[in-house]
Amino acid sequence: MDPLLDIQNLSLVFDTFDGTYHAIDDVSLSLKPGEALGLVGETGCGKSVLTRAAFGLVPSPPARITQGSVKLDGMELLGLSDRALRQVRGRQVAMIFQDPMTYLNPVFKVGTQLVDAIRAQHGGAIDRKAAREIALDMLEKVHLPNPLRQFESYPHELSGGMRQRILIAMALAARPKLLIADEPTTALDVTIQAQILDLMAELVDDMNLSMIMISHDLGVVAQVCSRVAVMYAGKIVEDAPIRDIFDSPLHPYTQGLLGALPHPFRPADDLESIPGNLPDLLDPPPGCRFAGRCTYRRPECTVPISLENVEPGHSVACVLRPGEAATTDSATKDLNHA
């Protein structure tokens, strides 16, 4: 099957006063129709920038795409006019974001914002009344208790969970093909987080959506995604089915992430942290960007490395091969002693 979204060799830099910041470096990622992919990595690794840049949402300047291609359903998106990109964004690709408290405009009614967004998604082809119908229908779909009332509310009158439901309703009103969920539950408390994840899983299923879920939490990703791509310092270091990521992670960074995952039956002081910091992306190392923090560092780690398929559906950008590294547990132990 042809991929729905196909990102090939995408690189993006930010021109800053201090120099060129290499935020995304030679990233390839593709998504099949109906697939739910988790994009995982620590803060600042470029996961949000990657998905925003693909749809023209990163202001340029200072950002600059230096190479690559982004195809949605076979159509090249890079180089499209702003007007054409707006059509793509509203209608085919929907986005929901991290903090529902700040992604709704505080001085307009929820209803006004929904109607405006829905009309924009339809390229202005429907009137306010029809858009209102769609909006109320969507508010019902996201299980808001009293759609008419929420429609007439201002954002500050609603809770975080309700606002996130509204943002989901807004994003999905156009019945898009692809949903980009950028840490949709990070700002919510745990019970609400579970409800929103359930709702998203339900809608993805119902509307036959493909989804990229950005998160720094592998636990959240495991609930909704079938595949995971792990990003580190602007590069994808591992891309595998969710089972493989948990059972046989290959990249030392992925192993580190798993070791840092809190577990209900493990005391908190057992949590492993990965020593060291992100490399300086103003002057990134030529080879593996994780090498500076890696326990298994070898001389060949300074040579540029790209993702390689090691097992069906499982790619990794590391000189280590399956079996060469220790398993998760001992690996994290090693990291701990390093």
Place this chain on the structure above:
Amino acid sequence: MLKLIAKRMGLMVVMLLGLAVITFTVANIAPGDPARLAAGPDANQEMVEQIRVERGFDRPLPVRFVLYIEQLLNGDFGTSVYTGRPVAKDIAQFLPATVELVLFSISIAILLGVPLGVIAAVRQNRPIDHAIRLLSVSGVALPMFWLGLMLQWYLALNLDLFPLGGRLGIFSDVPEPITGMISLDAVLRGQFAVVGEALWHMILPATALSLPALAAIIRVNRAEMLEVLGRDYVTNARAQGIGPWRIIAVYSLKNAILPTLAMIGLRFGWMLGGTVLVEGVFDFPGLGLYAAKAAISSDFEPIMAVTLTLGAAFMLINLVIDLLYAVLDPRVRNQI
């Protein structure tokens, strides 16, 4: 809402009383003998002393203050030594001219300042932004009276493009007063040629008066727009495919205009004060010119009355601004 208005009105009375104390004190410790001024240059010492006792100038300051407030509460603003007329009458005559000039000036400042601020923010660090910055820096740096004099000298005197001063040409048909604002009266009376002439007379003084406010409004609105354009809800609106025009002019501006509104309120006060200088330069017969003449001749009661009038006007404007805040921002609305 009504509760807020009532509360603010009550507060205004207190603030006006404070303003009265300050102005009263300053006016009375300023050098000059009010009795001698009132008596006139030809009066002998005996007459001066007589007037001193008659007008109560011999009493202690606090007593005189209480008496003055009592007089005000009876609706009596006193008499101007300079014009020889009741101060209330003078103010009724001169206030509309100043209100007209200030409203005209602030309109210019808002109608130009807000869009220029938006353009500067949207085109940040491009040539147009630098050009607008040049304008706003000049507005802050150039003193009003100097700018007024230069405009008058160059555009009115040398190039003869504008009248030198006044509210209307001497041969014009002054409309029968309704509001006392000539341009508005002329509209109401249907004398449209006079409307144009009245506005024409106001252009230079209004330019001088509005430039500092224009500069301030541009700077605040640019900074606010820059901040708002980086906010998450703007990203979300863009992600929904909403067009740039609607995002800038509606979604962002309605947020950015709130702090700008506060600045407009402050600038109103500056403008009211600025009329003293600008009306003097352009011989514009308003309250500012009246106040300046009263101050020069130590004419105590007009100074008090003008200060209190302008003070009350400033406070009213700020009340209106606060109410506008509530209209524009639902979060403020819920608090009041």
